[in-house]
Amino acid sequence: MAKQILRINMSELKATYEPMPEKWAKWAGRGLTSSIVVDEVDPTCHPLGPNNKLVIAPGWVSGSPAAPSSGRTSFGGKSPLTGGIKEANSGGLSSQKIAKLGIAAIILEGAPKDGKWYEIFIDKDGVKFEDAGYLAGKGMYEVDKLMWEKYPNKPAVIGIGPVGEMKLSNAGISVNDPENEPGRYAGRGGLGAVMGARGVKVIVVDDKGGPGVEIANKDLFTQGRKKLTAAIGSHDLTKKNGGLWTYGTNVLMNIINEAGGLPTRAFSAGQFEGAAKISGEAVVENIEKRDGVGQIHHACHPGCIMQCSSIYPHEDGSPFVSVIEYETAWSLGANCGIDDIEYIAQATWECNDLGLDTIEAGNAIAMAMEGGYIEFGDTEGAIKTFDEIRKGTPIGRILAQGTEATAKAFGVHRVPTVKGQAMPAYEPRAIKGIGVTYATTAMGADHTSGYTIAPEIAGVGGKVDPLTDEGKAELSLTFQAATAFIDSTGYCLFIAFPILDIPEGWEGMAESVAGVTGMDITGADVIEIGKEVLKMERLFNEAAGFTNKDDRLPEFMKYEPLPPHNVTWTMADEALDKVYAWVHEDE
Amino acid sequence: MGVGSIRQGREQFTPLPVSGERSTRMKVEIRVFATLRKYLPELGVGEPKILELPEGTTFDALREQLGLPAAEVKVIMRNGVQASPEDLIADGDRIAYIPAVAGG
Numbered sequence: 001m002a003k004q005i006l007r008i009n010m011s012e013l014k015a016t017y018e019p020m021p022e023k024w025a026k027w028a029g030r031g032l033t034s035s036i037v038v039d040e041v042d043p044t045c046h047p048l049g050p051n052n053k054l055v056i057a058p059g060w061v062s063g064s065p066a067a068p069s070s071g072r073t074s075f076g077g078k079s080p081l082t083g084g085i086k087e088a089n090s091g092g093l094s095s096q097k098i099a100k101l102g103i104a105a106i107i108l109e110g111a112p113k114d115g116k117w118y119e120i121f122i123d124k125d126g127v128k129f130e131d132a133g134y135l136a137g138k139g140m141y142e143v144d145k146l147m148w149e150k151y152p153n154k155p156a157v158i159g160i161g162p163v164g165e166m167k168l169s170n171a172g173i174s175v176n177d178p179e180n181e182p183g184r185y186a187g188r189g190g191l192g193a194v195m196g197a198r199g200v201k202v203i204v205v206d207d208k209g210g211p212g213v214e215i216a217n218k219d220l221f222t223q224g225r226k227k228l229t230a231a232i233g234s235h236d237l238t239k240k241n242g243g244l245w246t247y248g249t250n251v252l253m254n255i256i257n258e259a260g261g262l263p264t265r266a267f268s269a270g271q272f273e274g275a276a277k278i279s280g281e282a283v284v285e286n287i288e289k290r291d292g293v294g295q296i297h298h299a300c301h302p303g304c305i306m307q308c309s310s311i312y313p314h315e316d317g318s319p320f321v322s323v324i325e326y327e328t329a330w331s332l333g334a335n336c337g338i339d340d341i342e343y344i345a346q347a348t349w350e351c352n353d354l355g356l357d358t359i360e361a362g363n364a365i366a367m368a369m370e371g372g373y374i375e376f377g378d379t380e381g382a383i384k385t386f387d388e389i390r391k392g393t394p395i396g397r398i399l400a401q402g403t404e405a406t407a408k409a410f411g412v413h414r415v416p417t418v419k420g421q422a423m424p425a426y427e428p429r430a431i432k433g434i435g436v437t438y439a440t441t442a443m444g445a446d447h448t449s450g451y452t453i454a455p456e457i458a459g460v461g462g463k464v465d466p467l468t469d470e471g472k473a474e475l476s477l478t479f480q481a482a483t484a485f486i487d488s489t490g491y492c493l494f495i496a497f498p499i500l501d502i503p504e505g506w507e508g509m510a511e512s513v514a515g516v517t518g519m520d521i522t523g524a525d526v527i528e529i530g531k532e533v534l535k536m537e538r539l540f541n542e543a544a545g546f547t548n549k550d551d552r553l554p555e556f557m558k559y560e561p562l563p564p565h566n567v568t569w570t571m572a573d574e575a576l577d578k579v580y581a582w583v584h585e586d587e
Numbered sequence: 588m589g590v591g592s593i594r595q596g597r598e599q600f601t602p603l604p605v606s607g608e609r610s611t612r613m614k615v616e617i618r619v620f621a622t623l624r625k626y627l628p629e630l631g632v633g634e635p636k637i638l639e640l641p642e643g644t645t646f647d648a649l650r651e652q653l654g655l656p657a658a659e660v661k662v663i664m665r666n667g668v669q670a671s672p673e674d675l676i677a678d679g680d681r682i683a684y685i686p687a688v689a690g691g
Contacts, residue, residue, distance in 0.1 A: 235687070236659070236661065236686065236687035237687040237688065237689055241622070242622065242687060243621045243622050243686055243687050243688045243689075244688075244689065244690055246621070246622060247621055247622075248690065249690030249691055250690070251620075251621045251688045251690055252688055252689070252690050252691060254618075254620045254621075254632075254633055255620055255621075255683075255685055255688050258618065258620070258664050258667060258683045258685070259664060259667050260667035270667075271667075275633065276631075276632045276633020276634070277632075277633075279632060279633065280621070281620065281621065281624065281632040281633075282632050285632065308690060325690075325691075326690050326691055327691060424691070425691065426691075430667075447691050448691070451689075451691065453689065453691060454689055457662070457688075457689075458661065458662065458685075458687065458688050458689045459661045459662045459687075460661075460687065460689050463662075463669075465669065466669075467668070494689075494690070497689050564666075564667055565667060565668075
């Protein structure tokens, strides 16, 4: 069965299955969400208005048998946070289930005329709409639980918390994990508010009895997935007992701190004296010490062999939260001058429940601290901000509107954002390549768009000096292009680490995509295909009003030296402008 | 583990037996992270090992002395800047041996 586009019109409460049009046929994942947004969303529309859409797409290999770590779902639309195009992707159960129903993408458009909240159920027999009034105002922990009680077959649950219902710009979209917990987020850029604006509280996907994923060339697919699996299984980082498998992403806390690139107290220093206390090593020590449900090397979706997630228990061993990512521990911790891991676990739970992106949430709290509303390091003051958000008070709404809104409300001029989106856990003054990615990607400040940290800090995919500007523009573009491809596969971006070092893994990734889709591509085509995605996203943003002047880091980073290296942002504007100059070179 | 244990680590520091002139020895702080921690199990998370070394010691020689397998050390840092195995250690250096890491 050929893949279909499922169009859900909320104004008419009508679902239609459309054959995949030729113009989108080659795409999946991020390539497909961005193609659909470019074709169907007016770049000048209001992100919360009737002309924006939410597009949901599994990747090329999602749902295919035994493709390792291939459970990413892409979510796309115009971002309320940045005003530009957005693709945010998540692990969890949704990708494989959507793909196994033969659906290439779900397009959510319109808004209910009756102003009600809706629950959408999708299975092999079609789409059902139900009044979701009984779920309104509920956090995602309860929503996920209720959906598994209501529907058999342990379905995927894609939902928004109260922040998405309030249509605030830091609303993420939650996807449940194999334990039916809401810790997987298409977090960045406020797409939860776009879902909220469509009047949809939750989308439940049950793939039982679905047609499954067709494999065009089984031999090629098998050959490719075996090469990729071998690369993941043999690389020091991703293999069993390797750094990522043992400590998760928070293995980075001590390392980035050691490199002087850990943004501390609202990006005022590059080292945090409390880093060790909130590091992956400290989290794992606690998990091992506490009996009960705690778990390291936990898979966020079925079939993940990297298993970088973990389950953090309370002291009595009962379930607390999954997962304390590096970005999360940094944002809510070091960036707020907080070294209390129990606070960070609680704040992460609040974000998961309310439907907040943790990176933006911690940055917003840091702005409230910078502005004097709370003291740096004040865990009691910080935890109260989540109560304010839950109640929808004016201060809560300002915080949940994101970093820039909070900075403005408190008269703060040191604002660590690009295109309205807050920076993640790497100081661009101390790690220059990631600064180029923050500045130039269409997504706003986003490390996952072009993760130059791999060669700049970790010696993965080469080794370069993080403190120099030279070569970083080219490095960032290459990583941005490779990422756009991987984000289209359905594979987790973390496969990049092994396959950057192991050429057979890179080939295997491309062969597995070619095997599933029947497309004639090899590893040599990855960067060019990725650049096609980057180009369409860039042109959307230009049509929305963005220029090169939006590809800049915040002013204070140019004049404020960052300890301990005492460095400023020195990359020339002309160098940044060259990163995307190729987009217009054929004209 | 945390500030308390770091202090404790410093108090427990016992200088190595010194032969020759004291001025020819260097005092350094060493940290190991993630999967390398198992080779220095006495250290708490983030806790430094304080050592005195003779002048002329390289990062590679120190790695050997600490019992860290070369194949497991991906990056060496000196005062937050990457160093090469053959580089000479200087007095007062803050040194870190780092295995394969990434994420984010």
